[in-house]
Amino acid sequence: MSRFDVIVVGGGPAGSTAAREMAAAGARVLVVDRAEFPRYKACGGGIPLRTEKLLPFPIDSVVExxxxxxxxxxxxxxxxxxxxxxxxxxMVMRERFDQLLLEQAKKAGAEFRPGTVVREVSLDGGVTVRAEGFEAAADYLVCADGAHSPVGKLAGLGEGIxxxxxxxxxxxxxxxxxxxxxxxxxxxxxxxxxxxxxxxxxxxxxxxxxxxxxxxxxxxxxxxxxxxxxxxxxxxxxxxxxxxxxxxRRGGERIANERALLAGDSAGLADEFTEEGISYAVESGRLAARNVLRSLGGGSLASYQADVDREIMPELRAARQIGFMFYGMLRRAPRPWMFASSKFPYLWDAFFAVQRGESTYAREAARVPLLPGIAQRMLDRE
The missing domain is CATH 3.30.9.10 (D-Amino Acid Oxidase, subunit A, domain 2)
Incomplete structure (x- = not known):
């Protein structure tokens, strides 16, 4: 049975980012995915400009x-x-974008095993994953296997998202x-x-x-x-x-334990205004790598959830408030709201700034002190 420091399930943006950063730091990393790459991925393929700033390599070759x-x-x-x-x-086609990120992980030293459907996970004193005709062991497990996250469920994580x-x-x-x-x-x-x-x-x-x-x-x-x-x-x-x-992910849903963690779509890290999740997948992949590297030698991955709660969840909460207010106003007064949206530039200027990484949802929401109360009152009336 092959032995690694960490096994990453899923070769998308979260998994490939985590694998690249861990392998570059010297960890023995195996990435497994049920698909053969490149593979089509259902996704609009709109990537906020801020995503590019999270990656240490250019993505020009895959920008459509x-x-x-x-x-x-x-x-x-x-x-x-x-x-x-x-x-x-x-704008990207995800098969090309994801392939680029995976190739960077492989260049950093990560091993890749495609066409592997993980059927069983054991977290007893370490990690063992089993697929048909395949078995591997590691100290830690990163579940980045998409919104359905069957491996995350096997690890006992993600319930209630x-x-x-x-x-x-x-x-x-x-x-x-x-x-x-x-x-x-x-x-x-x-x-x-x-x-x-x-x-x-x-x-x-x-x-x-x-x-x-x-x-x-x-x-x-x-x-x-x-x-x-x-x-x-x-x-x-x-x-x-x-x-x-x-x-x-809206609250304290469990996304980490001592040996395993969820990243990207598996962890529910998409915002509820635009429904975008690629930038948060990359960011969570970086947090996953940081926590695994910190834990190698016997530590717990439980601190990963605290890092996500501190560094990503404030954005997702602010995006939810903005989204609920935006869609709520649109539902109650569509024509006046569309007219106001077209005539007053603040909303869209703020939106563009967030997408470019020049601002954040949390910062923009803080400029409207009444927003949390308004959103909550609208939510209570639903």
Whole structure:
């Protein structure tokens, strides 16, 4: 049986980031993933510019487009465009982006075993993972196996984390239509009680999708088809259509014990305003690496949860407050709220600053002292 310092399950942004930083520090790291890489990943592929600042290597080679224009509409009406003046997000295809991050982990010394479905985890005095025809042992386990996180469940972590549903398609539109959306992200509001549809431009396709509460998952395909039709793309070829979950950690849900921890989507580290999680996946991967390296030699990983609570959760709480107020106002007074959003620049200027890493949700929320109280009163009325 092979022996490592740490086994990372999942080769996405959280797992690859953790593996790279641990391997670069001299740890013996094994990354296992159920898929063969590169692999398609259902995701809008919009990466806030702040994500790039968390990585010590360039990602230019996998950037499909960089957007500085945001077009917002409500049920096809009240459309307006905000110009950030400079890019606030990169657009990537996740198979290429994730492959880049994994290659960096391998260059740092991490071993990679694809096509491996972990079926059993033992945390008795160490870590043992078992798959069909495979067994490996380590001191610690990083579960970065996505929003479903079957390995996290085997490790006894992640219970009670909230979730929503998303459906995404890759549309191969004519070149002239793709060019019309260059440098522009589209957001369509008006779904109840909250949620939005999006169009993100890529080189060869348009990524189009929707995110909604889980009890509306059955309506997502129809909503996306209607949105595609409203854009005049009904005759374009849909290459891939796939659903996925997004998880939201809201409180003290357990994401670490002595031997194992959850990172990225497994831990529910996505914000409830934009539903974005890639930047938090990278950040949590760094925190995971820091805690594993600190614990090598006999320490516990339980401190990882405290680090996440201190360094990531304030952002997620602030994003939830902002999101609840935004969607709540939109639901109660859609036309006045859309008018106000289009005429007063503060909201979108603050949004762009957060996406570029020039500000934070927590900092922007603190500029509106009444926001937590307003959001809580709205929540109490739901």
């Amino acid at each position: 487009d960089s957007v500085s224009l945001l077009q917002v509409s409500y049920q096809g009406r009240s459309r307006f465009v905000r110009d950030s003046g400079q890019p606030f997000a990169h 909230a979730e929503c549903a998303a459906w995404e398609v890759e549309v191969r539109a004519p070149a002239v239509r793709r060019l019309a959306y260059r440098n522009t992200a589209l957001i369509e509001l008006g779904y109840r009680p909250w949620g939005y549809a999006w169009l993100f431009p890529k080189r060869e396709v348009l990524s189009i999708g929707i995110v909604l509460p889980p009890d509306q998952a059955g309506d997502m395909k129809d909503h996306v088809r209607a949105y595609i039709d409203s854009l005049g793309l009904g005759s374009a070829e849909v290459e891939i259509a796939r659903g996925h979950k997004i998880r939201f």
